[in-house]
Amino acid sequence: MQFNEQHPINGSKLATYGNGRYVFLLGNKRTDLDGQIHYTQFDLECIDLFLSVKTRYLIKGLQDIGYVLGFYALSPTILVLVDYSDLIINIKQTAVLLDKDFYTGSYFIERTYCVPLTAAFFFIHCVIGEQQCAIFAPPNTGRPLNGGESTFCCHLIPKQPWSAGSDRNISMFVQRANAQVLSRHGVPLTRWESPQFISVDEIGIFLDREQGICPDPFTIVIININSGDWRLVGCTADLSTGFPRDDYDQMPIDSTAQHSATGQIALLTTYGRPSDSYHAQFARFLHMCNRQIWRAFYFTAEHFP
Secondary structure, rough: OOOOOOOOOOOOEEEEOOOOOOOEEEEEEEHHHEEEOOOOOOEEEEEOOOOEEEEEEEEEEEEEEEEEEEEEOOOEEEEEEEEEEOOOOOOEEEEEEEEEEOOEEEEEEEEOOOOOOOOOOOHHEEEEEEOOEEEEOOOOOOOOOOOOOOOOOEEEEEEEOOOOOOOEEOHHHHHHHHHHHHHHHHHOOOOOOOEEEEOOEEEEEEEOOOOOEEEEEEEEEEEEOOOOOOEEOOOOOHHHHHHEOOOOOOOOOOOEEEOOOOEEEEEEOOOOOOOOHHHHHHHHHHHHHHHHHHHHHHHHHHOOO
16 A cells, blocks of 8 residues: 555644654544454554654554544554543553554554543543543533533543553542632633643643633643642743733633643634724624614514514
């Protein structure tokens, strides 16, 4: 099977290794049913930035791969996929070994975890730390299946699937911090962003801004994953650029947090049009017309049946 630039990687997941020397792109997922087992193939592109070499691999033979939550590299030839299956409701790690002679990859170990998730798969996050991975899901807005209270889910799993360490549920730490923060400050933890590893023993979660789907970029709750102790950390805007505000002194309307191995959090932000721009004025005009049309509709329906 030949690959070239006419067959790009679609729906890719990104992973790096060796201080950024190796960049891996995983995508082009294809699934076939053989009896009762679903077999999945992926295309993997490995880019060696030091040698300026790009290699394409075909990963095949993976069984019952669901929605891919996480993807990371443990070495230049060992990669790990973390997926969630909504059919059997579990989290699975699949380690893949690359064969540089035949440009293929195949799994050599799998590990499955039972994680009490009630949210839809697109709300579930996998955060990669130095020693562990965190599976995080916000409270389900609907009624839980067991009739109980809907809560945050935060489950820690070993980063290496063959590790002797066990998984650990720290949902109670996150839920307790959320309740105490809400009681003291009147604002809950954000449900739109996943936590980020600040250090080996700490995760950070933004507070909710209660405006759209963007968290408060100025306030982070740091939770110790061993003791459950938490503290509130305030952030300041950049002195030269004013970030996270834009040139028009506007806060972002959407954002995505990206974690780094150094304990820093990068925030990718999206901003709306300035309030005095013609785009915003035209949008307000359309909104006013829409409201008047609906008022006329209800008035006509009420007085002229």
